[in-house]
Amino acid sequence: xxxxxxxxxxxxxxxxxxxxxxxxxxxxxxxxxxxxxxxxxxxxxxxxxxxxxxxxxxxxxxxxxxxxxxxxxxxxxxxxxxxxxxxxxxxxxxxxxxxxxxxxxxxxxxxxxxxxxxxxxxxxxxxxxxxxxxxxxxxxxxxxxxxxxxxxxxxxxxxxxxxxxxxxxxxxxxxxxxxxxxxxxxxxxxxxxxxxxxxxxxxxxxxxxxxxxxxxxxxxxxxxxxxxxxxxxxxxxxxxxxxxxxxxxxxxxxxxxxxxxxxxxxxxxxxxxxxxxxxxxxxxxxxxxxxxxxxxxxxxxxxxxxxxxxxxxxxxxxxxxxxxxxxx
Amino acid sequence: xxxxxxxxxxxxxxxxxxxxxxxxxxxxxxxxxxxxxxxxxxxxxxxxxxxxxxxxxxxxxxxxxxxxxxxxxxxxxxxxxxxxxxxxxxxxxxxxxxxxxxxxxxxxxxxxxxxxxxxxxxxxxxxxxxxxxxxxxxxxxxxxxxxxxxxxxxxxxxxxxxxxxxxxxxxxxxxxxxxxxxxxxxxxxxxxxxxxxxxxxxxxxxxxxxxxxxxxxxxxxxxxxxxxxxxxxxxxxxxxxxxxxxxxxxxxxxxxxxxxxxxxxxxxxxxxxxxxxxxxxxxxxxxxxxxxxxxxxxxxxxxxxxxxxxxxxxxxxxxxxxxxxxxxxxxxxxxxxxxxxxxxxxxxxxxxxxxxxxxxxxxxxxxxxx
Numbered sequence: 179x180x181x182x183x184x185x186x187x188x189x190x191x192x193x194x195x196x197x198x199x200x201x202x203x204x205x206x207x208x209x210x211x212x213x214x215x216x217x218x219x220x221x222x223x224x225x226x227x228x229x230x231x232x233x234x235x236x237x238x239x240x241x242x243x244x245x246x247x248x249x250x251x252x253x254x255x256x257x258x259x260x261x262x263x264x265x266x267x268x269x270x271x272x273x274x275x276x277x278x279x280x281x282x283x284x285x286x287x288x289x290x291x292x293x294x295x296x297x298x299x300x301x302x303x304x305x306x307x308x309x310x311x312x313x314x315x316x317x318x319x320x321x322x323x324x325x326x327x328x329x330x331x332x333x334x335x336x337x338x339x340x341x342x343x344x345x346x347x348x349x350x351x352x353x354x355x356x357x358x359x360x361x362x363x364x365x366x367x368x369x370x371x372x373x374x375x376x377x378x379x380x381x382x383x384x385x386x387x388x389x390x391x392x393x394x395x396x397x398x399x400x401x402x403x404x405x406x407x408x409x410x411x412x413x414x415x416x417x418x419x420x421x422x423x424x425x426x427x428x429x430x431x432x433x434x435x436x437x438x439x440x441x442x443x444x445x446x447x448x449x450x451x452x453x454x455x456x457x458x459x460x461x462x463x464x465x466x467x468x469x470x471x472x473x474x475x476x477x478x479x480x481x482x483x484x485x486x487x488x489x490x491x492x493x494x495x496x497x498x499x500x501x502x503x504x505x506x
Numbered sequence: 507x508x509x510x511x512x513x514x515x516x517x518x519x520x521x522x523x524x525x526x527x528x529x530x531x532x533x534x535x536x537x538x539x540x541x542x543x544x545x546x547x548x549x550x551x552x553x554x555x556x557x558x559x560x561x562x563x564x565x566x567x568x569x570x571x572x573x574x575x576x577x578x579x580x581x582x583x584x585x586x587x588x589x590x591x592x593x594x595x596x597x598x599x600x601x602x603x604x605x606x607x608x609x610x611x612x613x614x615x616x617x618x619x620x621x622x623x624x625x626x627x628x629x630x631x632x633x634x635x636x637x638x639x640x641x642x643x644x645x646x647x648x649x650x651x652x653x654x655x656x657x658x659x660x661x662x663x664x665x666x667x668x669x670x671x672x673x674x675x676x677x678x679x680x681x682x683x684x685x686x687x688x689x690x691x692x693x694x695x696x697x698x699x700x701x702x703x704x705x706x707x708x709x710x711x712x713x714x715x716x717x718x719x720x721x722x723x724x725x726x727x728x729x730x731x732x733x734x735x736x737x738x739x740x741x742x743x744x745x746x747x748x749x750x751x752x753x754x755x756x757x758x759x760x761x762x763x764x765x766x767x768x769x770x771x772x773x774x775x776x777x778x779x780x781x782x783x784x785x786x787x788x789x790x791x792x793x794x795x796x797x798x799x800x801x802x803x804x805x806x807x808x809x810x811x812x813x814x815x816x817x818x819x820x821x822x823x824x825x826x827x828x829x830x831x832x833x834x835x836x837x838x839x840x841x842x843x844x845x846x847x848x849x850x851x852x853x854x855x856x857x858x859x860x861x862x863x864x865x866x867x868x869x870x871x872x873x874x875x876x
């Protein structure tokens with residue numbers, strides 16, 4: 179077996195805890211009963227790794243089989259690494275009718291057009307999620323299986339969850355996703371966390387609340403063009419609203435564990451006490467990041483501490499409300 | 507005559523001879539005892555007011571590289587320092603630095619032998635200490651010259667050409683210290699109230715012990731108060747037109763369970779616009795008064811600083827319905843430097859070093875034991 183495959187097995191074995199080994203290898207189904215039994219789980223990881231390498235050599239397994247094993251493990255244990263949420267925008271007319279086979283074909287074909295050397299595996303999970311594993315190469319090198327990107331998408335929803343994606347790879351993945359799902363654009367949804375199940379539940383459940391049917395219309399807050407700059411559309415408000423809605427949606431129960439949320443604000447500065455800034459045409463640009471071991475829990479406690487706790491002392495007549503009317 | 511000699515041998519205007527108590531009884535210079543001796547000249551505790559100055563001159567970038575040795579300067583910038591305040595040093599002489607270097611080296615070696623945890627570089631190494639002057643930083647005649655201390659690790663069997671990097675650095679400084687306070691100190695006391703250190707905590711403790719023993723002083727942690735952090739934010743933003751701050755970043759912690767950390771980063775141009783709009787509003791108010799124009803431009807008031815902060819907070823509140831005043835400001839940073847509430851400072855651009863150290867010297871002087 180060549181060194182790169184051995185390294186892949188070594189890496190897999192270092193990720194998979196011993197107690198998960200039997201189940202994962204069983205699901206993989208590439209070992210005979212005898213071989214499975216021969217893996218003595220009381221041995222050290224290192225010894226087990228050597229054993230597995232030997233078995234894989236015996237069975238003449240190739241890299242495509244090995245990556246299967248990785249995928250099985252990750253799908254069953256997704257709450258590791260950092261997951262980022264993206265949102266597909268502006269669906270075409272036929273976006274709703276994209277079904278699995280079409281999506282798979284289109285995605286593979288688009289990504290292969292964009293990246294010369296790439297290895298793509300797609301698998302539909304029982305919960306309707308489509309999992310995609312991408313090993314990236316380039317014009318000069320074969321796909322790197324040690325640093326794959328994982329993508330999770332539920333068809334007919336706008337959400338895509340991604341882990342281990344570099345800045346260089348991002349536009350390529352974005353393009354392939356947009357084309358294969360029949361949308362016009364994709365953007366950062368500003369939610370990330372270690373627990374995929376948590377952020378997915380958050381997005382999907384809240385999504386179902388807003389759109390009770392399975393066939394959504396575009397979310398109204400995302401009209402990108404601002405016809406009258408003086409009105410200063412508040413792009414940030416929907417974002418904050420979303421988190422607040424999430425808190426309310428879950429009520430007093432267990433909240434999904436989110437670690438951080440980032441908001442990029444580009445809104446007009448309005449403050450009655452500062453005429454100069456209020457009259458300014460350019461938006462006030464800033465980035466706000468919220469971080470916590472459990473972000474939603476923190477935010478929920480902010481709200482429940484009582485509205486009076488968070489009252490800003492303003493020289494003006496009071497904080498502006500959400501439904502601000504333009505002042506001109 | 508060299509500057510440092512001036513500071514050392516300067517006799518305060520009052521020419522009071524302080525009764526020197528025996529050294530076997532450790533004593534701290536208490537501000538009160540100092541006052542007792544000088545009260546007839548009417549220097550009162552109000553000199554080091556209980557608050558920071560409410561107004562200060564707008565910083566102009568100093569061409570500090572012309573005044574200070576650039577190598578020394580390079581040692582001070584771009585490092586994050588942990589700050590402490592230190593009470594005036596009894597009989598510290600800027601002319602004795604070589605001797606202090608030897609004495610501190612010996613002290614560290616002795617403490618190590620006694621088994622105190624200085625396992626920084628392993629038991630095979632000893633430490634070589636060097637004290638040096640950083641001339642040119644002192645702004646006024648009353649400021650004592652800045653002293654830099656470096657500790658190099660000296661491997662027992664070092665090759666000749668093996669470069670030695672310092673494993674610990676520290677400095678003592680006084681920039682634009684309140685002249686009334688400085689002049690009120692009895693003869694034989696040198697005031698270098700601001701101490702910065704970088705390196706192993708064990709070595710910092712040893713250096714402080716040595717100072718305490720030799721110069722009868724005391725050290726305490728210097729937190730950078732909320733007001734001081736706001737000043738730094740404003741002063742740095744004020745410099746944007748001369749050298750870009752690149753961004754204004756604030757880190758807050760809100761006291762909920764679990765604690766919520768908010769990092770609020772403002773685009774540099776927008777921060778600058780907000781700051782100058784706040785200054786303009788103030789200028790309009792001042793027009794009613796009689797301030798001369800250049801004085802007005804040069805001086806920044808605390809109200810402008812708090813107005814700036816208020817603007818930032820209210821913009822945040824509009825979007826998130828969270829009042830940052832309920833939280834605590836932990837850190838501010840720009841391309842010119844960063845400051846943390848727990849007393850850590852990093853000066854990234856030497857041009858604004860004097861401004862920053864002036865503010866911190868003031869903070870340190872406020873902590874002088876009463």
